[in-house]
Amino acid sequence: MLRLPRITVEVPVLSVGAKPADYEQLAAYADGLRRPQGLHMTLLHIGILEDFAADVADWTKGATDPAAAAVKTAGWLRALPVLEGFTGTAERLVLLGGGRVSGLEVEVPQGVRDFQVGLVQALHELLDDLLVDNPDDFILSSRALGFRYPRWRPHVAVGKPKSQGPSWEGRPRERSGSWEIRPLTVEFGPSQIRNRQLLPGPADGIP
Structure with a gap:
């Protein structure tokens, strides 16, 4: 069955650590370590656009087509603004998605957090324009948006967690489902829209 593309606002990962081996060492904690060229951090998840539009139509009882x-x-x-590239640091590997995903928890500059908050505020304005009342309730209930937590947690998914991971230099897994790791510098590129070329309407030539 054909899987429809998901739409997200994200920043691509340009590098993790100073050399490839820094990232490859995370294989001690994650099975199926993802290719570093495809890593990214999601700033805002819209989901499958058709599903999002259907959620809006249902919420507005058909007032919005x-x-x-x-x-x-x-x-x-x-029309969203672009966040310029930035540098973050990761000192912890955490479990995400109910324990199904292993990811780097990333400390990011305050400006990045402010940008993400701005995206959520812009989403509220979009929903108002789409005649959605109670945008906060809609955001938390929309299956397409998939909001699970009230606050954004900056992270980069890297693979699936091992059932029992080893310690990192003698430091064991913590009860919270995370591991302290050697600090890694993570370089990010400018923000972009995943699957932008598949959006309906006139193309603007911007990747």
Whole structure:
């Protein structure tokens, strides 16, 4: 069955650590370690655009047409500002998604957190424009958006956790489901929209 693409606002990872071996050592904690070229940090998850538009139509009891909602959302995404590249640090490997995903917890500059908050505020404005009342309730209940936590937790998913991971230089796994690791510098590129080229409406030539 064809899987429809998910739409996210994200920043690509340009490098983890000073050399490839720094990232490769995380294989001691994660099975199926992801290729470093495909790593990213999600700033805002929209999900499958058709599902998001359907959620809006359901919430507004048909007052907003799903096709119109998809086109308007696509235009909104294209008009979002771009976050410039930045540097973060990771000192902990954590379990995410109910323990199904292993990821680097990343400390990011305050400006990045402010940008992410701005994205959520912009989403509220979009929802108002789409005639969605109680945007906060909609965001938490929309299956497409998939919001699980009230606060954004900066992280980079790197693979699936091992059932019982080893210690890192003698430091064992903590009860919270995380491991302290040797600090790693993580370089990020400018923000981008995943699957932007598949959005409905006029293309703008921006990748």
